[in-house]
Amino acid sequence: MTTEELYAYYLKNPVISTDTRNISNGCIFFALKGENFNANQFAAQAIEKGAAFVVIDEEEYSTDNKCLLVDDVLTALQKLAKYHREQSNIPVVGLTGSNGKTTSKELINAVLAERYKTFATHGNLNNHIGVPLSILSIKPDVEIAIIEMGANHQKEIELLCTIAQPTHGIITNVGMAHLDGFGGFEGVKKGKAELYNYLKQTQGYTFINRDNSNLLEMSANAGLSKLIYYGTENGNTIKGTLKSSDPFIEVDWTNHEVTTTVKTHLTGSYNFENILASICIGDFFDMSADDINSGLSKYEPKNNRSQLTKTETNTVICDFYNANPSSMTAALNNISVLTADKKVAILGDMFELGAESENQHELIAQQTENNDLDEAIFIGKYFYSFKEKFKGTYFETPTEAAAYLKENPIKNSLVLLKGSRGMKLESLLEYL
Missing domain, CATH: 3.40.1390.10 (MurE/MurF, N-terminal domain)
Structure with a gap:
């Protein structure tokens, strides 16, 4: 057929x-x-x-x-999705990156949905199966689509671009993620830059965080021309300032010499650049500052990414959907500047780091000693190997950690709960 x-x-x-x-x-x-x-x-x-x-x-x-x-x-599914995409001439914003993909996708959708009929990738359907399913879910009345593209090896983003055919694109950042499949950090940059290469070939528009030297280097190497910049300095289409992030982010942003302020329900200063990206894309699609701010202020994270949850006795930063060294470092830096009587980090192993696994887990364990933490709890075989070297409480499995928390409850604390998805740290939430 x-x-x-x-x-x-x-x-x-x-x-x-x-x-x-x-x-x-x-x-x-x-x-x-x-x-x-x-x-x-x-x-x-x-x-x-x-x-x-x-x-x-x-x-x-x-x-x-x-x-x-x-x-x-599988090939039939991918070809069907590609064919369906070719029947439409709507803008498609293709989005990838090591960290912040899903949050950025949700924020961009929240902003654009204030004016347009939008479609955005559901959950994390962002791979060689998920992207075709997403494209085939786009209904005829959709005006703009936001398609998240994930990858853990070379040529995957290239394939997803041929299916989704983005007219606009953004790489949130590049970091220490999926090092095993990409073959190291330079491999991550090369793999993510496949989106830039596609946009160069198709004369698409690219949104770039001018504060990120890696993205500037990658965009220059790709020879991109249709560039829209955002960042913290003058000269960008959107200039932003992080006004507050304790516990929720408040941003001042400027365009056309007019400055406005938006208050969000997002925690984590590392989400500042994701917010700026969504503002920049909303502005590009001719949205007013009021509509952009309305979309951002109404958005509430519900996907265990930087989600602040109140339990009976604690405030928990639920960030256990995934983890890599870059996002783990950002999360630890964030909790160190938040205001709380007592701070606890419960960290699970990070997966898919290949030869870098031991070194990266050691660096994170070491970092906890330099952060403003009252207690650090580590879970997983990689972290467990450093139990004699760094301070903290160590467990090989979440089951063992749950038993400990049941007998030694944490109370009246700000708790960071973060680890790779496979660690299933959500099982600990009932003990917090």
Whole structure:
């Protein structure tokens, strides 16, 4: 079946599913394969649950005319999304970076939605499967889309750009993340710069934080021309000043020689640049300062990224969706400047650091001794290896940490709870 033929089915049934646990009536089920599963085996089950059609790549699982046979299901999904994108001429803001991708995406969407009908990537559907699913979720009435693109190896952003075809782009930053897959920090820069290279080829617009020397270097190397700058100095399209960040961020920002102030529900001074980025993009799309500030002031984080949560006895900075050395350092620096009678950091291992794992965990453990902390608790095998070298309480698993917190409750404290997603630190929240 060709992409054009498959698209005709999609237009009549524009809901895509890749999980038999989430089948809706009339959807099209794509039977993807993974290392440990082959969804072709569940094609009949998907039809029984209400799927209008199933897309398969193994003919033996074709039971009736509801089974649409392709050479490769993943490739068919990606080509279908690319074809769908090509039918539309709306602006697409492509967004990537080592830290702040999802928060920036949410902020940009919050701003633009004050004036436009927008679509933004749901959750973190930002990989080679998530981006096609996101593109195929864009309805005909959408005026601007914000597509988050994640990567952990070279050429991934390049692939996602060919699918999403961004007309505008932003790299939030480059940091010590996915070092194993990228092959070190220079590899991270090269991988993220694939967005810049695409925008150069397509004459797209690029939003750049002028305070970030890495981004300036990368944009120069790519030969970008359509540049819109934001930052803290004069000469930028948007100039911003961090007015306050204890506990919530308040920003003064200037454009066209007019200065305005916005109060947000975001914590963490490191989110200042994410806020500026959303202001810059809103301004580019002809939004008034009042509308921009309205979108930012109404946004409340709910995704365990820099989310301030009040428990019975503590205030917890829930930042346990993910972690890498750059974001961990920023989070520790942030808690050190916040006002609290007692400060506690509960830190979980950081994953996908490859050969840098030991060194980076040591640097973070060492940093806690230099921060204004009353207590540091470390969880995971990497941090545990430094239990004799640095002060703190160490556990190999979250289960052990939970037992400790149950017997030794933390009270009347500001608590930073941060680690990689795989550490599942959310399990500790009930003990705080």
